[in-house]
Amino acid sequence: MAAVIDDFIQQLHDDVSGALSSDPGFMYVPVYQSRTPLELDNEGNPIMGQSQQIEEMIKSALAGMEKFIARTPGQTEDEWKIACATSGKAGLACVVMLPDVKGESVNSAAPAMQLIIKVRLIENRLTNEGVGGTGITASKLSLHVVQVLNRRAFRGGNALYCDLKAMVQEVPLPDDEKAHECVFIQNITPDALPKVATPTISAAGTLITLACTTAGAAIYYTLDGGYPGSGNAAVLTYTEPFTLAAGDHRLRTAAEHEGMQASNDLSAEITID
Structure with missing residues (x-):
């Protein structure tokens, strides 16, 4: 927060x-x-x-x-x-x-x-x-x-x-x-909050990897286009690479860190055959 x-x-x-x-x-x-x-x-x-x-x-x-x-x-x-x-x-x-x-x-x-x-x-x-x-x-x-x-x-x-x-x-x-x-x-001019870096999304086949260069930041994501923040009860917390089932997915991710402004969110349309 x-x-x-x-x-x-x-x-x-x-x-x-x-x-x-x-x-x-x-x-x-x-x-x-x-x-x-x-x-x-x-x-x-x-x-x-x-x-x-x-x-x-x-x-x-x-x-x-x-x-x-x-x-x-x-x-x-x-x-x-x-x-x-x-x-x-x-x-x-x-x-x-x-x-x-x-x-x-x-x-x-x-x-x-x-x-x-x-x-x-x-x-x-x-x-x-x-x-x-x-x-x-x-x-x-x-x-x-x-x-x-x-x-x-x-x-x-x-x-x-x-x-x-x-x-x-x-x-x-x-x-x-x-x-x-x-x-x-x-x-x-209020003091600026440091900002968390925007996470990256990497896909290798069905394996999805998320990463954030801000040390200690928590990465959140959703697969339905919902806001990827800790206040969303349906959000998923990223801990390790994960696989996606066949079909179309709307992946959306963001990162948070206490004492910092949350990152911008990043979205990706991913189709798994």
């Missing part, structure tokens, strides 16, 4: 959210993620309806029903809730969208990609410009987001940079709402 790479999509999502939450400009602006790890109940099962809960929290923050102030290190949840109620403000919320992935090049072993991450600032002007509002407009905070994130790097990776064609733009939301959206791009 090939090793699964790190979830760099979720990592960037988490890191951008964390960077904004830690920035003083977001002292009174809650930062939400469009996709968060599911919370579990006491039995370890995912709690349903969490996406809806986030939507309701955003609406409450915009309407002024829930006030917000950034939580300080070491502050208990109860202390933070009291601080929100007594010193918090409302009317503006931030949502970090899960990054999209755009291909840049597929001509290398590991395709070059662009992660495109969007930060949305949603404002209820009636609340935000009122007595308990943040006093920061969505347009002003969007420019601050550009300053905070442009050329910012996380986990030793490539830096983010603003999308010059869509640095800050107004986008429509459901219920006739609008948001200021900041767009950032990160170029990334």
